[in-house]
Amino acid sequence: MGRDPETGKRKQQTLTVRGSKKDAERELRAVLTRIEGGAHVKPVKLTVAEYLEQWLQSYVDSNVGPRTGERYIEIIHAHLIPALGSIPLIALRSQHIQTYYGKALKSGRRDGNGGLSAQTVRHHHRVLYEALKHAVKHGILIRNVAEAVDPPRPEHKEMVTLAPEHVNKLLEAVRDTPYYDLFYTAIYTGLRRSELLALQWSHIDL
Incomplete structure (x- = not known):
């Protein structure tokens, strides 16, 4: 730690540790x-x-x-x-x-x-x-x-999916609304919500 400039004595530092x-x-x-x-x-x-x-x-x-x-x-x-x-x-x-x-x-x-x-x-x-x-x-x-340390494992939630008959009922319910194309694309492509909202006609290759 060096020496004290006034006394010339070596500087010491004490560290107390609680434990073994x-x-x-x-x-x-x-x-x-x-x-x-x-x-x-x-x-x-x-x-x-x-x-x-x-x-x-x-x-x-x-x-x-x-x-x-x-x-x-x-x-x-x-x-x-x-x-x-x-x-x-x-x-x-x-x-x-x-x-x-x-x-x-x-x-x-x-x-x-x-x-x-x-x-x-x-x-x-x-x-x-x-x-x-x-x-x-x-x-x-x-x-x-x-x-x-072991961080907690994230919960794995069971994915809820629509049965085929429910898919047909959903599409039929929105057929005459502005959202039909959106729901149809979501169901048959599996795109995320953000991807769907960013989708434009120029991205479609028919």
């Missing part, structure tokens, strides 16, 4: 890695919230598109920071993240009406994973604890 001897050894390796890489910061004082804010400003603002960036900001400010923000960054463990995902699925909606979908929680996982990956890359952390 293995946890302490892991944090020692992280500190040595940061020093060897020239990162003379004190990440022990950095909380998850403070780091995520720094990551938004230093990386997301300049490397992610506007819409994606807005989504990252929403996830971080509305969910990740309230749930994990007070934890010191170097004390964050996979158990903290896994517990958060479980709570988010049960009661994660901001309006208080139940939990978030598995797909939404997977988006949260992706954002947190990328943020911690960035911390590892820059020597702030020695490993990405999100790698050990």
Whole structure:
């Protein structure tokens, strides 16, 4: 850490690690890695919230598109920071993240009406994973604890399809409306809604 210019004594920094001897050894390796890489910061004082804010400003603002960036900001400010923000960054463990995902699925909606979908929680996982990956890359952390977390699997909803007789009834019901061509094309081509709405006569090759 160098020497004090006034006393000439070697500067020392004490790091207290709560946990096992293995946890302490892991944090020692992280500190040595940061020093060897020239990162003379004190990440022990950095909380998850403070780091995520720094990551938004230093990386997301300049490397992610506007819409994606807005989504990252929403996830971080509305969910990740309230749930994990007070934890010191170097004390964050996979158990903290896994517990958060479980709570988010049960009661994660901001309006208080139940939990978030598995797909939404997977988006949260992706954002947190990328943020911690960035911390590892820059020597702030020695490993990405999100790698050990299992994000929830998205629900696979059973596809509902029309029986042939129902298709005929539907087309008959709209035959004399402006929507007949739209429904006919949708049924027999399988185009997505956005593709149907963008379809023009010049795209048709009869």
